[in-house]
Amino acid sequence: ETGVTQTPRHLVMGMTNKKSLKCEQHLGHNAMYWYKQSAKKPLELMFVYSLEERVENNSVPSRFSPECPNSSHLFLHLHTLQPEDSALYLCASSQDGQGGRKQYFGPGTRLTVT
Amino acid sequence: QKEVEQNSGPLSVPEGAIASLNCTYSDRVSQSFFWYRQYSGKSPELIMSIYSNGDKEDGRFTAQLNKASQYVSLLIRDSQPSDSATYLCAVINNAGNMLTFGGGTRLMVKP
Numbered sequence: 001e002t003g004v005t006q007t008p009r010h011l012v013m014g015m016t017n018k019k020s021l022k023c024e025q026h027l028g029h030n031a032m033y034w035y036k037q038s039a040k041k042p043l044e045l046m047f048v049y050s051l052e053e054r055v056e057n058n059s060v061p062s063r064f065s066p067e068c069p070n071s072s073h074l075f076l077h078l079h080t081l082q083p084e085d086s087a088l089y090l091c092a093s094s095q096d097g098q099g100g101r102k103q104y105f106g107p108g109t110r111l112t113v114t
Numbered sequence: 115q116k117e118v119e120q121n122s123g124p125l126s127v128p129e130g131a132i133a134s135l136n137c138t139y140s141d142r143v144s145q146s147f148f149w150y151r152q153y154s155g156k157s158p159e160l161i162m163s164i165y166s167n168g169d170k171e172d173g174r175f176t177a178q179l180n181k182a183s184q185y186v187s188l189l190i191r192d193s194q195p196s197d198s199a200t201y202l203c204a205v206i207n208n209a210g211n212m213l214t215f216g217g218g219t220r221l222m223v224k225p
Binding site: 041 | 156160163
């Protein structure tokens with residue numbers, strides 16, 4: 001256990017559904033991240049929150065909407081997704097807020113869009 | 115050119131041998147480098163970090179950094195079947211606010 005939890009662990013949703021992924025870190029870190037991991041592709045950074053403010057969103061489609069209400073919680077709101085959005089979504093956290101110090105990952109949410 | 119490059123493998127080594135995993139990066143001013151291990155179906159786990167040229171040892175793992183050649187490697191001594199996983203190299207960008215991952219090298223340690 002890394003101290004980063006994610007729920008749900010598995011999610012199947014239709015293209016017209018709205019769902020949210022949740023991440024919580026118990027490490028006292030001040031930065032949190034969303035990554036997407038697709039088969040045979042490198043980990044892709046989606047969003048960075050440092051001190052609860054979005055720092056980098058890396059040109060992610062608007063059907064993905066992040067929310068960071070405090071330094072321990074991070075959400076990824078999903079709506080009108082496409083089948084190509086099926087992937088493992090990973091949350092990570094770090095201290096320092098500089099986006100790159102040691103990042104610790106949660107177990108991920110395996111998302112399938114039908 | 116990819117920012118962080120790794121041979122996808124699989125790299126196959128016999129049990130007890132040294133596994134050598136390599137990574138090159140394009141941003142010359144990168145300062146921090148990490149190795150993550152990812153088992154199939156699991157999330158990445160940080161195993162090594164290195165910030166200065168030279169070697170850094172931690173148990174059976176040794177990270178090596180050569181900034182002049184923009185090259186970082188991971189050596190695993192006395193490889194075990196439980197080391198079989200994908201190893202991800204990650205580099206902090208010039209601005210220091212993004213971690214860029216390579217595609218990973220799949221390591222297979224055969225008994």
